[in-house]
Amino acid sequence: MTTNSTTATEDAAPDADAVPELELADADILDAMRHIPGYLDITTADFRIIYHLAHAHAVARLFHGLTAGRLMRTGITGLPPATPLGAAARSFVEQGVKTLPVIDPDGRVLGVLTETDVLRQLGAASFLELLLQLLDGDGTLGDRGQDTATSAMMTTPAVTVTEHAGLREIMTAFRRHAGRGMPVVDAQGRCSGLLLRKDFLTACHLDESQ
Known part of the structure; x- marks a missing residue:
């Protein structure tokens, strides 16, 4: 963690x-x-x-009017902290994102899990490295902790922004971490959606190299 x-x-x-x-x-x-x-x-x-x-x-x-609530992606299904690595990886693929919030039963954000966290648990720095390891081995992951709980891999506490956060707060939050996204929360700390770095940069008429 x-x-x-x-x-x-x-x-x-x-x-x-x-x-x-x-x-x-x-x-x-x-x-x-x-x-x-x-x-x-x-x-x-x-x-x-x-x-x-x-x-x-x-x-x-x-x-004008640029807020995290307007830019966030909704309908994101967070991960319970007990979610095993394998199920978490499938959730990344199914939802088409590289960052997911880890939430408690009330929907409050406990942390975030990224694809990088999953790769680290599997002993690889990138998907290409993982692929090469599989090609050089027997083609299976073997015993690499596929049952490891999300709570043991996640980053906590999560960097979050409120639904009403504007330009300055969003920029400040993204500077605090190198992740591709972060949870957007309501006043009670419950996850409302996911703000992706690329969506924010697009709204600012920038690209990821700037």
């Missing part, structure tokens, strides 16, 4: 500070102004004020 830090905060309104402004030197501003036909009767300080206001307006326009 892996231990990690957790946070669950809220911020429904877009926050311009969540998307840092570029630092403009006077030379940058003056060079830009020279490329504009005609005469501009503004100072570099005026230009910075315009840029600051335009940046805040753009962030509000692009990310």
Whole structure:
């Protein structure tokens, strides 16, 4: 079982500070102004004020209403902590995700299980390595702990966000872990859905390399 830090905060309104402004030197501003036909009767300080206001307006326009609740995938079936490795692996395949919440009988998040956790239990760093091990062996997993309970493999406590978490909180949460997704919880800590990193980046018009 892996231990990690957790946070669950809220911020429904877009926050311009969540998307840092570029630092403009006077030379940058003056060079830009020279490329504009005609005469501009503004100072570099005026230009910075315009840029600051335009940046805040753009962030509000692009990310207005962006919350974890709107971006999350619903209908995700969490794993009870006693779920054996084999059943957990099948659940990954059936649901088409690489991260699943581990939940108690009331639906509260206890931790998260990832494909990486499963591979680690099977003694491989990647699916290709696992495949090579199978090809070099007898084609079976043998005794690799297929009955190991999910609770023994999961990361806990889970990094989660609330349904109302906005841009800043989602970005902060994803920076705290390298996983592909994280549970979204309600006010009682019950799992509402799963927010995938790729869905968040798509909503922000970014790709995973940025």
